[in-house]
Structures are given as C-alpha cells and as structure tokens.
Amino acid sequence: MIDVLIVGAGPAGSVMAKEMASRGFETLVVEKRQEIGAPKRCAEGVSGHGFEKLGIKVNPLSIARKIKGAILYAPSGKAVTMEGHGMEGFVLERKVFEKDLASQAIKAGAKYMVKSLAIGMEKHGNAWRVRVRTIEGIKEIEAKLVIGADGVESKVGKWAGLKTVNRITDYHSGIQFEMAGVNASYDYIHLFFGREVAPLGYAWIFPKAFSANVGLGILEKAAKMRAYDYLKKFIEEHEEIFKNAQPIEINAGGVPVAHFTKMVADGVMLVGDAAQLVNPIHGGGITRAIHSSIMAAEVAEKALKSGDLSKEKLQEYEKMWEAEYGEKTKKLMKLRSFLEKLEDKDFELLADILQGEDIYQLTQAKLSFLIKKLITKPSLLGLAKKYLMD
Ligand SMILES: Cc1cc2nc3c(=O)[nH]c(=O)nc-3n(C[C@H](O)[C@H](O)[C@H](O)COP(=O)(O)OP(=O)(O)OC[C@H]3O[C@@H](n4cnc5c(N)ncnc54)[C@H](O)[C@@H]3O)c2cc1C
Incomplete structure (x- = not known):
C-alpha cells in the first residue's frame, strides 16, 4: 500500500508528485505514454506573469523562445499589439519542460512508471486498488489517495463516480x-x-x-x-x-473550456485538465494545472496525516480553487459568451477602439470598462450590456 498514486505525468501530475514526495509521502506516477512530454498536445505558450505569481522558475532549457507579447489580428488583418508589463511570456519546449518537472519530482523521491496505462480502479477497504497495464503485464497497485492528473480525457474521475463530462x-x-x-x-x-x-x-x-x-x-x-x-x-x-x-x-x-465543480471523491482528487481547469477565454491550461496541484497537495498532506481521506475532508481543495479562481472564471465565461456572439465586422470595430492594454485587462477579467469604451458603438454596446453586466 502506497500513500499516493498519480495517474498521468503531464504538468499537473509531475508537480503533484514533487509536492507529495517532498513532504515525505510514498508517491508513484503512472504514465501511459512511452516518453513523458511527447507527443505534445499544446501550443506551449505561457505568460511569465502567471508563472511568477506561483513562484515557478522555469529552467532556461525548457524555454524555446521568450516573447515580448501578442499581436491580435481582426479578419481584415488590422493588428493590435499587446506588450509591456505583464504581457511577456515564453513558448516552452514541452518535451523538455515535462521531463524537467518529472526529474524534479524524482529528485524529491517520487517513483515513475512509463508506458503504464491505468485501466480501472475499485475501492478496497479504505484504499483504492488501481489496475495498470505495464510492459510486464497487468499490475494492481493499492493507494490511500489516487490523483487523477490524466488530462482532458480523464477516466479517474469517472471511475470514482464523479460526473466529469461537460456539454x-x-x-x-x-x-x-x-x-x-x-x-x-x-x-x-x-x-x-x-x-x-x-x-x-x-x-x-x-x-x-x-x-x-x-x-x-x-x-x-x-x-x-x-x-x-x-x-x-x-x-x-x-x-x-x-x-x-x-x-x-x-x-x-x-x-x-468550461469547468465543473466536483473535483474530489473519497480518496480521489482531480487536478489540471482532468478537472477541466483551463482558462475559458484562451484555453491555456498549464499554469492552472500546476496551481491546482500545488493547492491539492496542501490539502492532501493534511488529509493523509489525519488519516481522513473522505470527500468532505478533501473538499477543502475545491473551496481553495473556488476562492482563487471562481469569480474570475465566471467573469471570463461571460466574456466568452459575448465574444461568441461577435460577427467579423464586430471584431473590426473592437480592433478600432481597443488598445493592447485594454485587451490585457479583459483577459484579467476586468470587464466593466468595456461598456464605457463601447459607448460610440451602439451595435456592440447592447451585446456587451446583455452579456457582461451582472
Ligand atoms: C491544441 C492545444 C493547444 C494548447 N495550447 C496551450 C498553450 O499554448 N498554453 C497552455 O497553457 N495550454 C495550452 N493547452 C492546454 C494544455 O495543453 C493543458 O491545459 C495542459 O497540458 C494540462 O496539463 P495536465 O497535466 O492537466 O494534463 P496533460 O498535459 O494532458 O497530461 C495528462 C497526462 O496523463 C496521461 N494519461 C492519460 N490517461 C492515462 C491513463 N489512463 N493512465 C496513465 N496515464 C494517462 C497522458 O498521457 C498525459 O501525459 C493546449 C491544448 C491543446 C489541445
């Protein structure tokens, strides 16, 4: 019986592994791919600001390119440039980045199995018994806590009885x-x-x-x-x-691009894309995946130490997530509803009136100023009032 079994060695899984192993828990990661980080399913962009906030220092070898900001193009080709403080970022080399995260977890004491696919799990007393198809055949691994870090097609939540499929x-x-x-x-x-x-x-x-x-x-x-x-x-x-x-x-x-709120069950926690935690506006999920694991590990430590891995105990993680991201995500969902109503001609209007700094503010869920900006564009003002106001 081990303390923590983590299914998936993406950014969420390996950060969780490092957090748990460095707290002294016996931690095993199973990863279905034969190579961690490859093939990527990602455009590899992250904001420097997001990583800074989490205190993450990216190994320079994981950075394919540093970027100054973003250029946004309306359908006609009209461009708006976003640059300056907060808008810088990196394009990572995920194959290196994910291996680096796994190396940090291994250094902290975590064990890894690659080409090892979790195929099911059942409750066994107070533990979960997870079946894993490995090169050496099917293995059964018993763990007090199972972490679903298995990405957008997550099965762990489903096996634990959570409703994890959105519309x-x-x-x-x-x-x-x-x-x-x-x-x-x-x-x-x-x-x-x-x-x-x-x-x-x-x-x-x-x-x-x-x-x-x-x-x-x-x-x-x-x-x-x-x-x-x-x-x-x-x-x-x-x-x-x-x-x-x-x-x-x-x-x-x-x-x-929409989050559901049940991220825990008895002895189970979901992190990263498995809990559908990406930013609903731009679809970026690396930073949020890492942050979810940092939060989940804090709660998992207390639960393991107290011997209480009940859903009720683990729900503190959901509450932490909600406190940090709940309000912002709701606002970004409103912004998404607004953007989804726009025709090509509306993008041209927006490109006329919005500066790079304005667009940055929108991505930070600061929406109210947009109404004022749209005063001279009645066709958009109506839509903005309908979708962006409380
Ligand atoms: C086309 C595209 C572009 C994107 N671009 C960006 C971007 O530029 N910036 C950004 O921040 N985000 C981007 N994202 C989102 C980002 O890739 C994810 O949010 C991020 O990878 C989530 O990390 P994760 O660790 O939760 O999941 P994943 O990175 O998906 O890792 C899950 C891991 O679990 C493993 N696994 C799954 N099932 C099992 C199983 N049964 N047994 C064992 N292992 C299993 C998988 O092989 C995988 O390694 C993009 C996504 C897509 C699809």
Missing part, C-alpha cells in the same frame, strides 16, 4: 502543425480572429527556437468543416507567412 459545446477542437520556415516576427505570439478563420475560437502562430506552432481551436457546433480544413485554409491564405514553411509535427487535442 459537447464546452470543448474546443484543437489542431496544430509545428512548422519550420515560418516568416513572422519571432518576438510575439500571433492570434487571428474571425468566423471564417476559426469559428468561435482563434488561430495562432507561436514562435519557437527554429520553428513555430501554427494551429487553431474551433467550436465544432459553429463550424462548416473540420478543424484540419480550417488550418489548411489559414495556411493557404497567408502566403507571405507560410510560402517556405513545412510541417515537422502534427498535434491534435480537445480543450475543455
């Missing part, structure tokens, strides 16, 4: 090429908006050391074709950027 409209479909030979400024990330570009989502170019992640996320309900077709079209329509570019990797994945 289909709460998932975005993401598709991406990593491309070499992209001709764009490598100092910024680039975000492209418009119904014909990426319905109810956006397209992106995130520059790396020698290449760039070029992708998009769409809401399938609003789409006329597959995400892949939109991406091909986006590349074809930006000849000056992609004339000499070729794909060196292809990635696809779902992004859960």
